[in-house]
Amino acid sequence: MKLLLLGRNGQVGWELQRSLSVLGEVVALDRGSSNHCGDLSNLEGLARTVREVRPDVIVNAAAYTAVDRAESEPELARLVNAAAPGVLAQEARQLGALLVHYSTDYVFDGSGSRPWTETDVPAPLSVYGSTKLDGERAIAAHCERHLILRTSWVYAARGGNFIRTMLRLAQERERLTVVDDQYGAPTSAELVADVTAHAIRQLTAPAAGRAGLAGIYHLAAAGETTWHGYASHLLGEARRLRPELPLKATDIAPVPSEAFVTAARRPRNSRLDTAKLREAFGLALPPWKQGVDRILAEIL
Numbered sequence: 146m147k148l149l150l151l152g153r154n155g156q157v158g159w160e161l162q163r164s165l166s167v168l169g170e171v172v173a174l175d176r177g178s179s180n181h182c183g184d185l186s187n188l189e190g191l192a193r194t195v196r197e198v199r200p201d202v203i204v205n206a207a208a209y210t211a212v213d214r215a216e217s218e219p220e221l222a223r224l225v226n227a228a229a230p231g232v233l234a235q236e237a238r239q240l241g242a243l244l245v246h247y248s249t250d251y252v253f254d255g256s257g258s259r260p261w262t263e264t265d266v267p268a269p270l271s272v273y274g275s276t277k278l279d280g281e282r283a284i285a286a287h288c289e290r291h292l293i294l295r296t297s298w299v300y301a302a303r304g305g306n307f308i309r310t311m312l313r314l315a316q317e318r319e320r321l322t323v324v325d326d327q328y329g330a331p332t333s334a335e336l337v338a339d340v341t342a343h344a345i346r347q348l349t350a351p352a353a354g355r356a357g358l359a360g361i362y363h364l365a366a367a368g369e370t371t372w373h374g375y376a377s378h379l380l381g382e383a384r385r386l387r388p389e390l391p392l393k394a395t396d397i398a399p400v401p402s403e404a405f406v407t408a409a410r411r412p413r414n415s416r417l418d419t420a421k422l423r424e425a426f427g428l429a430l431p432p433w434k435q436g437v438d439r440i441l442a443e444i445l
């Protein structure tokens with residue numbers, strides 16, 4: 146089996162280089178690759194890459210993920226998050242390839258407190274969320290053989306994420322303010338990559354009925370917290386693991402969303418119901434703290 150991985154240096158892309166390697170030959174590209182075009186803002190180049198590589202599976206881990214910046218750069222966000230996945234879907238369909246793609250809890254408006262299911266109607270609050278939703282729709286419209294995994298609050302030992310931001314801020318400031326009215330589940334890039342490999346294995350197995358597995362699934366670690374709960378847990382754990390770390394922040398103040406002003410609005414309810422994924426693929430999803438503690442041990 147031949148796999149084409151786009152966005153290989155992102156949080157999820159980096160972990161996919163590991164988890165996909167047991168499935169077959171992986172051609173892994175980033176935007177600066179010289180052998181093939183891996184730049185999602187170059188739609189012709191992207192189509193050419195798929196035609197040259199002729200993969201059995203395309204895994205797209207590249208995306209415009211700067212949530213606040215997207216508010217002032219909507220065209221670029223839409224090109225990368227919506228137009229490029231549409232091109233990948235058309236090319237995958239031509240080849241009969243499986244297209245694997247990622248989306249986000251930010252496609253929802255965050256109303257209510259019930260975990261969102263795959264049949265709930267998305268209504269994004271931000272440019273990022275809206276472009277990600279358009280990407281999902283472009284894929285569903287052009288390529289039946291797709292797997293879209295909607296995940297949330299992704300972190301990894303490398304790359305930009307909330308854990309690394311909090312560890313940095315806690316060394317700079319005595320007091321942090323963190324929102325305590327947005328609920329979700331921090332999910333490790335490792336988990337996303339491992340689940341992806343399991344799902345691809347099942348979707349490409351010669352067994353009958355695999356076609357029925359295509360579609361959209363919610364993938365997040367088990368349990369829930371708020372950004373404040375997440376920050377409190379990770380800084381407590383950091384102190385326990387490395388008492389000598391110069392963490393100045395002793396006060397982590399919980400604040401409502403209105404008190405922490407950002408360019409983009411974010412959903413209050415980002416809980417994802419993962420029953421469909423667990424049942425379809427026979428998987429268990431670990432509690433969110435398990436992955437966070439593991440990555441902290443790695444970072445520190």
Ligand SMILES: NC(=O)C1=CN([C@@H]2O[C@H](COP(=O)(O)OP(=O)(O)OC[C@H]3O[C@@H](n4cnc5c(N)ncnc54)[C@H](OP(=O)(O)O)[C@@H]3O)[C@@H](O)[C@H]2O)C=CC1
Binds near residue numbers: 183184208250
């Ligand atoms: N991060 C999160 O919290 C969440 C992410 N997701 C989704 O999961 C997927 C993976 O995200 P994650 O790994 O966390 O994101 P990262 O931001 O860590 O990685 C995204 C990668 O995409 C690359 N990229 C951006 N623009 C282009 C472009 N024009 N051409 C080629 N590559 C490009 C980035 O490269 P560079 O660094 O050079 O810009 C980066 O390597 C995305 O679809 C994202 O929307 C879903 C929910 C939560």
Ligand SMILES: Cc1cn([C@H]2C[C@H](O)[C@@H](COP(=O)(O)OP(=O)(O)O[C@H]3O[C@@H](C)C(=O)[C@@H](O)[C@H]3O)O2)c(=O)[nH]c1=O
Binds near residue numbers: 212297322405407
């Ligand atoms: C840095 C910081 C953030 N916050 C808040 C702002 C926001 O509501 C929340 C998280 O902020 P961040 O900017 O780190 O995270 P954000 O970029 O919103 O993370 C999102 O990224 C995209 C790609 C996704 O798809 C989402 O699932 C989600 O992970 O925490 C504080 O309250 N205090 C702080 O000091």
Ligand SMILES: [Mg+2]
Binds near residue numbers: 210211213
């Ligand atoms: Mg961010």
